[in-house]
Amino acid sequence: MKNTTRLMDVIQRSLTGPLMEEDVFNRQVTRGIRRVVREYQIQVHPENIINQDDDLADRTWQAALDFLAACGVYNQSTSRVILYTLEELLSALADAPDQVWLGSGTDAVLERYRRVEDPLVPINMGSSIGSPVPEELFIPLMQSYIQEPLVDVTCPASLMTVHGQEIRVGSPLEILAAWEEVDLMRIALARAGRPGMAWTGLMLSMSDAGQLSAVNPAGLRSSDMHTFGIVSELKANFEILNKLTHSIRMGGIVDPYANPIYGGLGGGIDGQAVLITAAMIALSVVFMAACCGSSPTHPFNFNDTGKEVMQATSLAFQALARNSHLMTNLTITPVGGPGTKTLLYETAAFTIMSTVSGISRLLGPRSATGVVPAHFTGLEARFSGEILHAAARLDRGRAEELAQRAYACYVDQLDQKPYGLPFQEVYDLGTIQPTKAWKQMFDETLAELAQWGLHFG
Amino acid sequence: MDPRYTQLEQAIRTGDVEAGKAEAVRLAESSLSPLAIFRECIEPCLKNIGDQFSRLEIFLPEMMEAAEVVKAVQETLRPYLKAGEVAQTRKGRIVLCTIQGDLHDIGKNIVKAMLEVNGFEVKDLGVNVNPAEAIRAAKEFEADIIAISALMLPSLPYVKDAIEMVKTNEDYRRRYKIMVGGGPVSRDWAKKVQADGYGDDAVEAVKQATSLMGL
Numbered sequence: 001m002k003n004t005t006r007l008m009d010v011i012q013r014s015l016t017g018p019l020m021e022e023d024v025f026n027r028q029v030t031r032g033i034r035r036v037v038r039e040y041q042i043q044v045h046p047e048n049i050i051n052q053d054d055d056l057a058d059r060t061w062q063a064a065l066d067f068l069a070a071c072g073v074y075n076q077s078t079s080r081v082i083l084y085t086l087e088e089l090l091s092a093l094a095d096a097p098d099q100v101w102l103g104s105g106t107d108a109v110l111e112r113y114r115r116v117e118d119p120l121v122p123i124n125m126g127s128s129i130g131s132p133v134p135e136e137l138f139i140p141l142m143q144s145y146i147q148e149p150l151v152d153v154t155c156p157a158s159l160m161t162v163h164g165q166e167i168r169v170g171s172p173l174e175i176l177a178a179w180e181e182v183d184l185m186r187i188a189l190a191r192a193g194r195p196g197m198a199w200t201g202l203m204l205s206m207s208d209a210g211q212l213s214a215v216n217p218a219g220l221r222s223s224d225m226h227t228f229g230i231v232s233e234l235k236a237n238f239e240i241l242n243k244l245t246h247s248i249r250m251g252g253i254v255d256p257y258a259n260p261i262y263g264g265l266g267g268g269i270d271g272q273a274v275l276i277t278a279a280m281i282a283l284s285v286v287f288m289a290a291c292c293g294s295s296p297t298h299p300f301n302f303n304d305t306g307k308e309v310m311q312a313t314s315l316a317f318q319a320l321a322r323n324s325h326l327m328t329n330l331t332i333t334p335v336g337g338p339g340t341k342t343l344l345y346e347t348a349a350f351t352i353m354s355t356v357s358g359i360s361r362l363l364g365p366r367s368a369t370g371v372v373p374a375h376f377t378g379l380e381a382r383f384s385g386e387i388l389h390a391a392a393r394l395d396r397g398r399a400e401e402l403a404q405r406a407y408a409c410y411v412d413q414l415d416q417k418p419y420g421l422p423f424q425e426v427y428d429l430g431t432i433q434p435t436k437a438w439k440q441m442f443d444e445t446l447a448e449l450a451q452w453g454l455h456f457g
Numbered sequence: 458m459d460p461r462y463t464q465l466e467q468a469i470r471t472g473d474v475e476a477g478k479a480e481a482v483r484l485a486e487s488s489l490s491p492l493a494i495f496r497e498c499i500e501p502c503l504k505n506i507g508d509q510f511s512r513l514e515i516f517l518p519e520m521m522e523a524a525e526v527v528k529a530v531q532e533t534l535r536p537y538l539k540a541g542e543v544a545q546t547r548k549g550r551i552v553l554c555t556i557q558g559d560l561h562d563i564g565k566n567i568v569k570a571m572l573e574v575n576g577f578e579v580k581d582l583g584v585n586v587n588p589a590e591a592i593r594a595a596k597e598f599e600a601d602i603i604a605i606s607a608l609m610l611p612s613l614p615y616v617k618d619a620i621e622m623v624k625t626n627e628d629y630r631r632r633y634k635i636m637v638g639g640g641p642v643s644r645d646w647a648k649k650v651q652a653d654g655y656g657d658d659a660v661e662a663v664k665q666a667t668s669l670m671g672l
Contacts, residue, residue, distance in 0.1 A: 166613070166614050261567070371643075
């Protein structure tokens with residue numbers, strides 16, 4: 001089905017689907033997840049971080065399809081449920097792309113669907129993914145990622161102000177900020193010598209007006225990734241569909257995400273795994289994603305490097321990789337920040353788990369949970385790039401041993417929130433290179449991982 | 458817990474509204490005072506449920522269901538309460554929202570469930586709520602606290618607007634406390650914009666609300 005025809009179909013369903021109050025939909029999600037967890041006997045291994053059970057992954061896939069066909073996606077603007085039958089879901093999934101070029105010219109990279117334990121190295125999207133940054137640090141900070149040879153594509157940080165003014169959603173300042181984001185990214189890409197590198201935007205634009213203003217051939221290009229988040233859990237509205245419509249008509253790479261909260265409507269690990277799987281299917285079918293993304297979140301630490309979240313994530317992404325050809329991505333959201341080993345160990349565990357579980361692209365690290373201004377640097381994306389290459393050679397058994405070992409190095413630190421140091425204290429702002437101390441910590445940790453058995457280079 | 462409350466506690470824990478209402482009536486029509494039922498059964502049971510969530514031993518669905526049962530039980534027991542006792546069954550009234558420009562709702566829903574199971578009456582205004590709308594709702598609901606969540610940086614100015622609207626109006630300032638939370642909101646920022654309370658997460662939100670009510 002052509003994109004515009006698909007889009008019209010989505011719009012029609014959101015105008016004609018069953019009417020429902022939002023609270024009732026929430027309960028439908030909760031009860032639906034419980035039902036399929038019980039019926040499909042979804043039970044994550046209590047100790048393993050990385051799923052080792054193919055049959056469980058396949059049952060999780062079936063459970064997610066069953067749940068999504070029964071529950072649908074809620075459109076808050078029309079109070080209607082966008083419903084697809086099981087057959088329609090499967091048909092739309094069969095039409096989903098399995099590869100896409102990101103970027104242009106010599107900076108373009110090919111993202112491809114990966115299987116579980118696939119030796120193909122996932123794309124490395126080095127970035128802090130919308131973490132807050134003061135205006136004066138935006139270019140050097142982004143340059144620190146873009147210049148890294150192991151970074152394939154990127155994503156901007158979020159400007160804290162525009163021309164010194166605080167940015168407000170839905171105001172002219174948001175439009176100005178959207179354009180500023182585009183202008184500053186152009187400069188950062190040029191300075192790093194990679195003008196055609198694809199980037200995901202817009203990070204600042206929460207409203208449709210903000211996003212649409214700078215998504216055009218002179219702004220965020222069709223060779224870039226056009227992102228938007230759906231409302232957790234399994235909800236959308238016309239603002240989101242407006243963004244989608246504009247990107248589809250522009251021929252952009254549709255790159256949405258859904259970030260279910262652990263302990264939320266999906267409940268515990270088992271339900272969370274089903275909900276993540278269903279949300280990724282919904283991103284493909286309803287939101288026409290080229291690549292389906294997630295950063296499942298812990299309710300108290302706001303990271304995704306805790307054991308329970310990684311267990312659910314690993315199972316969900318294996319379910320997707322074994323049963324579809326969807327391109328999928330995960331964002332590393334560690335608690336640790338620059339200048340801490342915690343950040344590096346978290347990045348190692350999450351990257352190993354994601355790589356063997358079949359993702360096609362890794363995003364991040366969104367250091368210090370992405371909330372502390374300027375607490376992120378390009379060096380950690382170099383680190384995740386190294387791990388991606390090494391982890392693509394692992395099977396799940398070996399990956400589990402290494403992920404457990406890395407996890408043991410940081411689990412006690414998470415509650416202490418070691419946010420580390422800001423960019424300007426761990427990088428030389430003149431050379432845009434890490435300080436000796438931060439680089440030494442990087443080298444030491446990489447050497448330690450090599451001793452554990454990861455093969456670099 | 459007193460064995461007389463076993464069935465009511467069970468109904469709250471399993472989210473069985475009908476069983477909860479029936480058991481509440483049975484207890485109220487026995488020798489037990491409704492206020493005792495609240496203090497000796499419902500409050501400790503809910504506190505325990507909240508504590509379990511803070512350790513992630515149970516999850517949002519269980520909390521939502523427990524809160525639904527307790528709401529139904531409160532309504533059922535209302536006719537049995539003497540004048541003045543109704544207020545004693547509540548810790549406070551809170552309007553809760555995600556602020557203008559922000560559509561995140563699960564974090565807010567977790568806070569709502571935690572507040573409810575800890576004895577607060579909560580009116581959930583939903584997401585993308587204008588500051589003036591939040592204050593209007595607080596007036597209508599006769600709220601003690603306005604609780605605002607913001608997950609996105611460009612939404613924070615609207616949180617400041619809400620605080621300014623309350624702080625610059627003597628009547629509002631006297632009637633409402635404002636507490637804030639969410640990803641980009643820090644304790645320092647909350648202090649700087651003169652919020653009365655700051656909750657880093659749902660557990661902290663309950664502590665803050667309890668403290669703001671002077672309990």
